[in-house]
Amino acid sequence: MPNISARSLAAPASPIRRLYSLAVEAKRKGKKVYHLNIGQPDIPTPAAFLRGIREAKIEVLDYAPSPGLPEAIHAVQVYYAELGFDLAPQEILITIGGSEAITFSLVVVCDPGDQVLLPEPFYPNYLGYARLANVEIIPVTTDRSEGFHLPPRQELEACLTPRTKAFLCSNPANPTGAVYTEDELDMLVDLALKHDLFLIVDEVYREFVYEGQHKSILSYPEVADRVIVVDSISKRVSACGARVGMLISRNKEVMAAAQKCATIRLSAPTLEQLGFAAFIADPHHNETIAHMIQEYRIRRDAFCEELAKIPGVTFRKPEGAFYVMFGLPVQDSEDFVRWMLTDFPGKETVMFAPGAGFYATLGKGHDEVRGAYVLKMEDLRRACAILAEGLTLYNAALARAQR
Amino acid sequence: MPNISARSLAAPASPIRRLYSLAVEAKRKGKKVYHLNIGQPDIPTPAAFLRGIREAKIEVLDYAPSPGLPEAIHAVQVYYAELGFDLAPQEILITIGGSEAITFSLVVVCDPGDQVLLPEPFYPNYLGYARLANVEIIPVTTDRSEGFHLPPRQELEACLTPRTKAFLCSNPANPTGAVYTEDELDMLVDLALKHDLFLIVDEVYREFVYEGQHKSILSYPEVADRVIVVDSISKRVSACGARVGMLISRNKEVMAAAQKCATIRLSAPTLEQLGFAAFIADPHHNETIAHMIQEYRIRRDAFCEELAKIPGVTFRKPEGAFYVMFGLPVQDSEDFVRWMLTDFPGKETVMFAPGAGFYATLGKGHDEVRGAYVLKMEDLRRACAILAEGLTLYNAALARAQR
Numbered sequence: 001m002p003n004i005s006a007r008s009l010a011a012p013a014s015p016i017r018r019l020y021s022l023a024v025e026a027k028r029k030g031k032k033v034y035h036l037n038i039g040q041p042d043i044p045t046p047a048a049f050l051r052g053i054r055e056a057k058i059e060v061l062d063y064a065p066s067p068g069l070p071e072a073i074h075a076v077q078v079y080y081a082e083l084g085f086d087l088a089p090q091e092i093l094i095t096i097g098g099s100e101a102i103t104f105s106l107v108v109v110c111d112p113g114d115q116v117l118l119p120e121p122f123y124p125n126y127l128g129y130a131r132l133a134n135v136e137i138i139p140v141t142t143d144r145s146e147g148f149h150l151p152p153r154q155e156l157e158a159c160l161t162p163r164t165k166a167f168l169c170s171n172p173a174n175p176t177g178a179v180y181t182e183d184e185l186d187m188l189v190d191l192a193l194k195h196d197l198f199l200i201v202d203e204v205y206r207e208f209v210y211e212g213q214h215k216s217i218l219s220y221p222e223v224a225d226r227v228i229v230v231d232s233i234s235k236r237v238s239a240c241g242a243r244v245g246m247l248i249s250r251n252k253e254v255m256a257a258a259q260k261c262a263t264i265r266l267s268a269p270t271l272e273q274l275g276f277a278a279f280i281a282d283p284h285h286n287e288t289i290a291h292m293i294q295e296y297r298i299r300r301d302a303f304c305e306e307l308a309k310i311p312g313v314t315f316r317k318p319e320g321a322f323y324v325m326f327g328l329p330v331q332d333s334e335d336f337v338r339w340m341l342t343d344f345p346g347k348e349t350v351m352f353a354p355g356a357g358f359y360a361t362l363g364k365g366h367d368e369v370r371g372a373y374v375l376k377m378e379d380l381r382r383a384c385a386i387l388a389e390g391l392t393l394y395n396a397a398l399a400r401a402q403r
Numbered sequence: 404m405p406n407i408s409a410r411s412l413a414a415p416a417s418p419i420r421r422l423y424s425l426a427v428e429a430k431r432k433g434k435k436v437y438h439l440n441i442g443q444p445d446i447p448t449p450a451a452f453l454r455g456i457r458e459a460k461i462e463v464l465d466y467a468p469s470p471g472l473p474e475a476i477h478a479v480q481v482y483y484a485e486l487g488f489d490l491a492p493q494e495i496l497i498t499i500g501g502s503e504a505i506t507f508s509l510v511v512v513c514d515p516g517d518q519v520l521l522p523e524p525f526y527p528n529y530l531g532y533a534r535l536a537n538v539e540i541i542p543v544t545t546d547r548s549e550g551f552h553l554p555p556r557q558e559l560e561a562c563l564t565p566r567t568k569a570f571l572c573s574n575p576a577n578p579t580g581a582v583y584t585e586d587e588l589d590m591l592v593d594l595a596l597k598h599d600l601f602l603i604v605d606e607v608y609r610e611f612v613y614e615g616q617h618k619s620i621l622s623y624p625e626v627a628d629r630v631i632v633v634d635s636i637s638k639r640v641s642a643c644g645a646r647v648g649m650l651i652s653r654n655k656e657v658m659a660a661a662q663k664c665a666t667i668r669l670s671a672p673t674l675e676q677l678g679f680a681a682f683i684a685d686p687h688h689n690e691t692i693a694h695m696i697q698e699y700r701i702r703r704d705a706f707c708e709e710l711a712k713i714p715g716v717t718f719r720k721p722e723g724a725f726y727v728m729f730g731l732p733v734q735d736s737e738d739f740v741r742w743m744l745t746d747f748p749g750k751e752t753v754m755f756a757p758g759a760g761f762y763a764t765l766g767k768g769h770d771e772v773r774g775a776y777v778l779k780m781e782d783l784r785r786a787c788a789i790l791a792e793g794l795t796l797y798n799a800a801l802a803r804a805q806r
Binding site: 112165270 | 404409412414416444447452453464466467515517528531532568599600654657667670671673
């Protein structure tokens with residue numbers, strides 16, 4: 001049998017997938033599992049979006065144009081104009097989720113062996129895309145006690161090599177909930193100018209901000225030709241399964257190359273692009289988003305309030321997104337997550353995402369988990385109570401085993 | 404401004420895209436354009452498919468599982484069982500169109516610099532995926548006078564190097580309509596065993612066969628662990644815009660790697676997977692497909708009959724798919740296609756895909772175009788009449804210009 005590729009072997013296997021099968025097993029045995037491990041919101045998809053799909057007049061479900069349906073590109077223009085950014089149609093590419101926008105960004109910017117700086121903990125799929133594209137991720141470690149904000153400029157500069165092509169981050173950040181300050185963004189812009197870097201910024205959680213203000217990287221005209229924005233409707237329209245994202249850049253060469261990538265994969269799904277256009281055409285779309293953000297703010301506050309009560313749990317209240325990356329009084333958080341699914345007594349349990357998967361640096365994150373507050377408030381409170389009990393029982397069981 | 408990547412520069416720009424803007428321009432001036440340049444069928448998408456989407460009970464449009472919705476995987480099992488192949492769920496991956504199945508296949512099998520043998524003329528996006536993944540395409544030229552069937556085994560073997568990882572082809576073939584004979588497939592199977600190659604076969608046109616019989620590469624148990632089948636519902640369900648494809652392999656290592664690729668991009672669109680499941684659940688789905696194939700058979704016969712009447716047009720009647728790759732009495736078919744859009748007099752014109760874009764070998768295909776018989780019969784006949792007139796006028800204009 002011939003060998004498969006080294007790059008596909010190097011792509012990270014999701015620990016969550018293995019753990020997920022344990023959750024399925026637990027549920028089969030009648031256990032209720034509170035899933036705080038995945039960023040899948042429970043908020044209903046807006047009616048206008050679904051109506052746009054159901055009522056689309058389709059006789060032949062044909063390819064959308066590769067750069068996106070004109071209706072969807074127009075909707076993106078309207079949405080960005082409301083944020084204060086005037087985009088030309090050719091500065092917008094509709095992608096198959098934010099996922100594809102990330103892949104395109106890396107492939108357009110990097111050749112095999114090129115490097116990209118990425119603050120860790122990071123969204124694990126960034127590492128996956130990079131490995132499959134033979135791009136090297138250079139992690140810049142950030143710290144829980146600092147709310148995972150960026151380290152001083154010198155620490156970033158120490159990571160640069162002649163092969164560094166870009167700085168990549170999400171803002172607001174998954175998994176940390178950090179929202180970068182204006183000072184941090186100023187520093188990144190400076191860094192990009194001084195060291196000739198692209199800035200690839202994933203702003204899918206743009207609206208999910210509860211402290212301070214989010215500033216888009218598009219606000220910096222001096223790096224207009226260095227900026228690639230990764231975006232998606234998944235979270236703000238609660239339509240993760242729609243697979244509609246976008247790549248935005250004012251750099252003509254980047255857009256021409258991204259359009260070539262788009263032509264090669266033919267098109268993003270047609271119906272969901274119509275759904276997005278219908279959502280933006282609804283005059284109440286901003287209220288719908290604001291209403292959802294308000295719900296997440298309440299959840300964040302409740303979740304953090306409950307977490308703060310648990311002995312040994314450490315975190316700084318995150319400013320945005322819908323995640324908290326928090327420390328646990330355990331040595332191996334993956335083992336703890338597994339134990340909660342297999343050994344925790346009672347009729348209910350809770351699942352988090354183990355921290356190590358969010359780091360490229362070996363040994364990091366083993367005392368952390370990511371919690372996504374994507375459940376309603378009473379479920380979040382209940383999940384925290386289960387977590388508290390689980391920590392006590394787990395550590396007692398460990399102590400017994402070690403005696 | 405930092406440089407973009409060499410690989411994105413190397414990705415082929417679609418000549419069709421430039422020509423397409425000329426077609427848009429012609430239509431703006433009131434001209435009717437018969438589009439025989441693109442494989443976008445005009446057959447209505449089956450009602451059961453669209454109903455499956457419209458009537459889906461969706462409150463939150465959430466991510467499908469990365470390997471595919473269980474309903475969609477089951478539908479693939481049912482469909483393949485009807486073809487005589489029993490597939491386990493883990494031998495199936497739902498992809499975002501056949502496009503993604505091709506990308507995954509190349510990335511799973513090849514590292515940068517590895518080579519893949521590909522008969523030319525080929526589906527141009529194969530070259531695009533390969534360039535973005537830094538995979539080298541080694542073209543194996545096939546000949547119009549042979550109906551684009553495979554050359555003798557020695558010619559294929561002469562192309563092999565230590566870096567050759569796979570033989571890739573579509574069967575039935577886009578753009579040639581060739582359906583490989585059992586002898587040709589036997590030869591490929593032998594080649595794969597002797598030289599330790601994967602066989603990546605794109606069978607999206609499996610049902611589109613009008614002469615002889617299509618044999619799936621899945622019929623060869625001796626290469627079960629070397630075979631990757633690329634498949635899609637786009638053509639047989641006339642739902643190109645659904646973006647639902649699949650990757651099939653009995654090689655566990657290949658499937659594990661492909662599943663990792665799938666996890667990294669999260670999921671294929673949810674609703675269209677439900678549409679496909681609804682289509683397969685319709686007891687009449689095979690009649691729907693057979694009815695469509697019958698329509699294409701009639702079109703192929705009419706199209707070929709009309710083409711055969713045009714002086715200087717050369718081709719062998721293709722056995723499958725819905726394309727004819729034919730020779731024209733011109734030196735530069737791209738120039739001719741352009742001229743038909745910009746200079747051809749009258750109220751109607753026709754657009755084909757220039758041949759050179761289907762070849763990797765420089766200088767090949769300049770006297771060929773691909774025609775897709777995706778229009779109804781009277782339009783195909785009219786398009787051929789326009790083509791005949793266009794050839795006369797174009798060559799007369801060229802002769803005048805050269806005097």
